[in-house]
Amino acid sequence: MMDTRRHLRGIGDLDRAALERLLDLTDHMAEVGRRANPKVPALRGRTMCNLFFEDSTRTRMSFDTAAKRLSADTMTLAVGSSSVNKGESLRDTVETLGAMGVDAFVVRHRSSGVPWRIAEWTEASVINAGDGWHQHPTQALLDLYTIRSERARRLGEDAGFEGLRVGVIGDIRHSRVARSLTEALGLLGAVVVHIGPRTLMPPTPLARSTDDLDGELEDLDVVYLLRMQNERMDAALIPSGEEYTRRFALDPQRAGRLGEHVLVMHPGPMNRGVEITVDPTTLPGAVVTTQVTNGIAARMAVLFDLLGGVETEVSA
Amino acid sequence: MMDTRRHLRGIGDLDRAALERLLDLTDHMAEVGRRANPKVPALRGRTMCNLFFEDSTRTRMSFDTAAKRLSADTMTLAVGSSSVNKGESLRDTVETLGAMGVDAFVVRHRSSGVPWRIAEWTEASVINAGDGWHQHPTQALLDLYTIRSERARRLGEDAGFEGLRVGVIGDIRHSRVARSLTEALGLLGAVVVHIGPRTLMPPTPLARSTDDLDGELEDLDVVYLLRMQNERMDAALIPSGEEYTRRFALDPQRAGRLGEHVLVMHPGPMNRGVEITVDPTTLPGAVVTTQVTNGIAARMAVLFDLLGGVETEVSA
Amino acid sequence: MMDTRRHLRGIGDLDRAALERLLDLTDHMAEVGRRANPKVPALRGRTMCNLFFEDSTRTRMSFDTAAKRLSADTMTLAVGSSSVNKGESLRDTVETLGAMGVDAFVVRHRSSGVPWRIAEWTEASVINAGDGWHQHPTQALLDLYTIRSERARRLGEDAGFEGLRVGVIGDIRHSRVARSLTEALGLLGAVVVHIGPRTLMPPTPLARSTDDLDGELEDLDVVYLLRMQNERMDAALIPSGEEYTRRFALDPQRAGRLGEHVLVMHPGPMNRGVEITVDPTTLPGAVVTTQVTNGIAARMAVLFDLLGGVETEVSA
Numbered sequence: 001m002m003d004t005r006r007h008l009r010g011i012g013d014l015d016r017a018a019l020e021r022l023l024d025l026t027d028h029m030a031e032v033g034r035r036a037n038p039k040v041p042a043l044r045g046r047t048m049c050n051l052f053f054e055d056s057t058r059t060r061m062s063f064d065t066a067a068k069r070l071s072a073d074t075m076t077l078a079v080g081s082s083s084v085n086k087g088e089s090l091r092d093t094v095e096t097l098g099a100m101g102v103d104a105f106v107v108r109h110r111s112s113g114v115p116w117r118i119a120e121w122t123e124a125s126v127i128n129a130g131d132g133w134h135q136h137p138t139q140a141l142l143d144l145y146t147i148r149s150e151r152a153r154r155l156g157e158d159a160g161f162e163g164l165r166v167g168v169i170g171d172i173r174h175s176r177v178a179r180s181l182t183e184a185l186g187l188l189g190a191v192v193v194h195i196g197p198r199t200l201m202p203p204t205p206l207a208r209s210t211d212d213l214d215g216e217l218e219d220l221d222v223v224y225l226l227r228m229q230n231e232r233m234d235a236a237l238i239p240s241g242e243e244y245t246r247r248f249a250l251d252p253q254r255a256g257r258l259g260e261h262v263l264v265m266h267p268g269p270m271n272r273g274v275e276i277t278v279d280p281t282t283l284p285g286a287v288v289t290t291q292v293t294n295g296i297a298a299r300m301a302v303l304f305d306l307l308g309g310v311e312t313e314v315s316a
Numbered sequence: 317m318m319d320t321r322r323h324l325r326g327i328g329d330l331d332r333a334a335l336e337r338l339l340d341l342t343d344h345m346a347e348v349g350r351r352a353n354p355k356v357p358a359l360r361g362r363t364m365c366n367l368f369f370e371d372s373t374r375t376r377m378s379f380d381t382a383a384k385r386l387s388a389d390t391m392t393l394a395v396g397s398s399s400v401n402k403g404e405s406l407r408d409t410v411e412t413l414g415a416m417g418v419d420a421f422v423v424r425h426r427s428s429g430v431p432w433r434i435a436e437w438t439e440a441s442v443i444n445a446g447d448g449w450h451q452h453p454t455q456a457l458l459d460l461y462t463i464r465s466e467r468a469r470r471l472g473e474d475a476g477f478e479g480l481r482v483g484v485i486g487d488i489r490h491s492r493v494a495r496s497l498t499e500a501l502g503l504l505g506a507v508v509v510h511i512g513p514r515t516l517m518p519p520t521p522l523a524r525s526t527d528d529l530d531g532e533l534e535d536l537d538v539v540y541l542l543r544m545q546n547e548r549m550d551a552a553l554i555p556s557g558e559e560y561t562r563r564f565a566l567d568p569q570r571a572g573r574l575g576e577h578v579l580v581m582h583p584g585p586m587n588r589g590v591e592i593t594v595d596p597t598t599l600p601g602a603v604v605t606t607q608v609t610n611g612i613a614a615r616m617a618v619l620f621d622l623l624g625g626v627e628t629e630v631s632a
Numbered sequence: 633m634m635d636t637r638r639h640l641r642g643i644g645d646l647d648r649a650a651l652e653r654l655l656d657l658t659d660h661m662a663e664v665g666r667r668a669n670p671k672v673p674a675l676r677g678r679t680m681c682n683l684f685f686e687d688s689t690r691t692r693m694s695f696d697t698a699a700k701r702l703s704a705d706t707m708t709l710a711v712g713s714s715s716v717n718k719g720e721s722l723r724d725t726v727e728t729l730g731a732m733g734v735d736a737f738v739v740r741h742r743s744s745g746v747p748w749r750i751a752e753w754t755e756a757s758v759i760n761a762g763d764g765w766h767q768h769p770t771q772a773l774l775d776l777y778t779i780r781s782e783r784a785r786r787l788g789e790d791a792g793f794e795g796l797r798v799g800v801i802g803d804i805r806h807s808r809v810a811r812s813l814t815e816a817l818g819l820l821g822a823v824v825v826h827i828g829p830r831t832l833m834p835p836t837p838l839a840r841s842t843d844d845l846d847g848e849l850e851d852l853d854v855v856y857l858l859r860m861q862n863e864r865m866d867a868a869l870i871p872s873g874e875e876y877t878r879r880f881a882l883d884p885q886r887a888g889r890l891g892e893h894v895l896v897m898h899p900g901p902m903n904r905g906v907e908i909t910v911d912p913t914t915l916p917g918a919v920v921t922t923q924v925t926n927g928i929a930a931r932m933a934v935l936f937d938l939l940g941g942v943e944t945e946v947s948a
Contacts, residue, residue, distance in 0.1 A: 417670065
């Protein structure tokens with residue numbers, strides 16, 4: 001019975017029309033970002049609070065920059081993982097910050113589902129900035145926007161997502177990025193294939209899966225590499241780092257087989273020498289830095305969509 | 317010989333007229349807080365520095381939000397308690413920050429009196445955000461404002477404080493909240509009774525005291541519960557947590573005996589199951605969340621009162 | 633082949649004309665700082681990022697205040713020294729923040745040369761806030777501005793730096809302050825003498841050096857005391873703290889021998905009882921607090937010089 005319009009906890013909070021509207025809004029925010037003064041007063045007087053229970057400088061700074069470009073105020077509460085299980089204390093914190101006038105909580109937590117629980121305790125909007133292995137919807141939004149805008153730039157027109165072939169490579173099972181991206185691409189009609197060791201595929205498939213990267217490579221429009229966490233190797237889920245790299249890394253030979261307009265993406269930070277052994281700056285299709293830049297625009301779009309009301313507008 | 321007008325180190329810096337002026341200013345700031353855009357340019361160009369030698373996310377964020385709503389700049393220096401005794405270093409820090417143009421220091425320290433020492437070293441205003449067991453004047457201000465506005469809302473008119481009966485319940489001895497609140501209520505003519513174990517009463521009484529909560533309950537207009545710190549139980553100042561709860565907690569039975577318009581207050585965070593065993597959301601008189609919201613307005617009032625000069629004004 | 637105009641990594645990025653331009657700009661910013669509202673919109677929409685790999689609250693807050701007075705947005709990344717040797721990770725961090733739109737990195741690092749490496753990885757401006765024993769150019773700029781403005785105030789006219797005699801006293805060898813200050817004073821024609829134990833002089837002299845403070849004292853226009861680090865004594869580079877203080881401290885007797893208009897300076901924080909045993913507030917020539925205040929103006933000047941373009945201007 002919750003109003004899904006007020007939150008972005010997961011891709012499930014969006015339908016196709018809402019996702020397309022956010023992509024259009026991201027495009028507008030990207031244009032703002034190219035201005036000499038990239039700051040607009042759209043969210044003046046609004047307050048965004050980062051609630052980070054897991055460290056992520058990169059994501060936190062991206063949201064912070066997005067909020068400041070919209071002239072919102074920001075505050076950050078970085079909580080040690082020791083507090084993770086104190087449900088009562090988390091609820092008190094959320095209620096207290098809500099009573100102080102926080103308009104949006106940006107939540108990162110190592111446990112799946114925490115953004116949904118927080119949304120039950122507050123009138124503020126909740127944006128999921130990564131919960132466990134579950135969802136990371138703003139990453140999916142920035143990735144979709146990057147695919148759309150970079151393909152339009154390379155192909156001369158907006159070809160759309162219908163029938164687009166995206167290979168997501170790596171540890172699908174433990175990746176909130178893969179989960180959100182796959183759901184979002186599915187909403188728009190793209191065809192996703194999950195490529196990686198069988199041990200790193202989710203128990204319930206989200207898409208067609210295979211462990212034969214070389215058999216798929218020439219059919220892909222987008223190669224999306226995931227970060228391989230060292231802890232997966234420690235847990236013996238893959239035979240060895242070398243074996244993983246041999247079978248699944250983007251190496252110079254595989255890079256040479258990519259089609260002319262294929263995009264190479266990564267959510268960062270890259271584990272060089274593990275999932276990628278080629279210098280991405282030598283690949284015409286690599287857009288990893290562009291993803292970071294678009295992350296600001298995508299998060300501006302989400303903040304504006306959730307917090308901007310009739311009394312606000314995007315203007316210089 | 318210090319100019320008490322420039323600081324809010326304790327309730328002693330105020331007389332009745334000054335306190336009433338701050339309550340009226342808080343009312344104005346609360347109205348600002350209800351606007352679509354709750355931000356005013358009143359303190360643009362002013363800088364507030366949080367000097368926190370004791371962790372308190374809640375209080376720090378309340379001051380920070382208040383300052384930002386007035387368009388002041390803020391900075392935070394959170395100092396580990398290891399530096400507590402380095403008097404020289406504290407003085408250097410204060411002088412250096414003062415030379416950088418800080419206009420107000422908001423100070424929290426576990427030792428009583430530190431805000432007064434800091435005030436000797438700087439031209440900036442000093443606001444006490446809690447010093448040891450001594451003073452916490454902005455908490456008292458927000459509590460008084462909550463009593464005044466919530467009673468006016470419930471009773472249909474501003475009944476004033478004269479003769480108002482307030483029971484402060486718990487560890488009076490170690491509570492800066494109790495001390496500041498009792499002094500401030502006294503200035504306005506309210507009648508305060510301190511209720512709790514004899515071992516937790518101050519050596520020098522601040523008000524009439526008793527350990528018979530049940531004998532007082534039906535005479536109270538305001539029930540103000542203090543947080544019971546676990547360390548008091550460890551120190552054997554009370555027999556046990558269960559015993560404390562049995563004799564002094566607001567439980568469902570006691571809550572049922574409260575009059576229709578009695579307010580139930582707590583400075584937060586509540587120790588549920590210790591000083592309160594009833595869900596406060598079921599009590600019509602509970603205003604704990606409202607206290608948090610009013611904390612922003614009260615701190616805006618104090619900041620504006622100390623830093624706003626002839627060249628500033630509160631306007632949209 | 634780098635554009636030295638875009639960075640302030642060391643005094644070597646400046647020639648005499650550029651240094652004099654920065655001093656004039658600092659004078660303008662100092663005037664802004666004396667206004668009732670010391671905030672100007674000059675850098676609205678620009679973002680400064682503090683990248684601090686070594687703790688320095690004082691310097692970080694000075695840059696932060698300077699940026700906010702120019703209406704720039706700021707973010708801070710304080711990195712534990714454990715990350716010092718992860719070159720790859722530092723590069724990723726810089727590239728990521730650059731892609732998010734950071735316009736200037738303010739870098740403090742315990743290793744010499746890090747700001748130069750960072751400048752190779754980013755399109756943003758790089759400002760050195762202290763690298764190892766190497767450079768600290770904004771400290772030199774604020775010191776030069778303090779000398780110029782305080783001498784003009786005392787002598788009734790701007791006497792210039794030509795022939796000015798400056799004694800820098802202490803641990804020259806390990807001091808980035810001494811290195812930057814000596815180079816900058818040299819650019820403007822001042823005569824610098826380094827005074828301290830032979831063991832604390834650099835292997836390659838930067839200026840004439842001596843260990844006879846008393847023989848130099850009466851020839852100096854400026855006495856610049858460095859902070860003596862306890863670790864030097866531990867490393868047996870000086871016989872003992874008492875011996876150092878006896879031979880090189882500014883004590884009451886030496887202070888009495890200073891000429892009427894001699895300035896006494898220190899980069900802070902002072903090690904009272906070690907390099908100075910007289911209360912500086914009793915010395916008419918002591919300008920230590922003024923240095924802190926001028927630090928804001930000097931950093932505003934640098935930020936404006938590097939980031940202010942045709943579309944920005946300093947106005948109220």
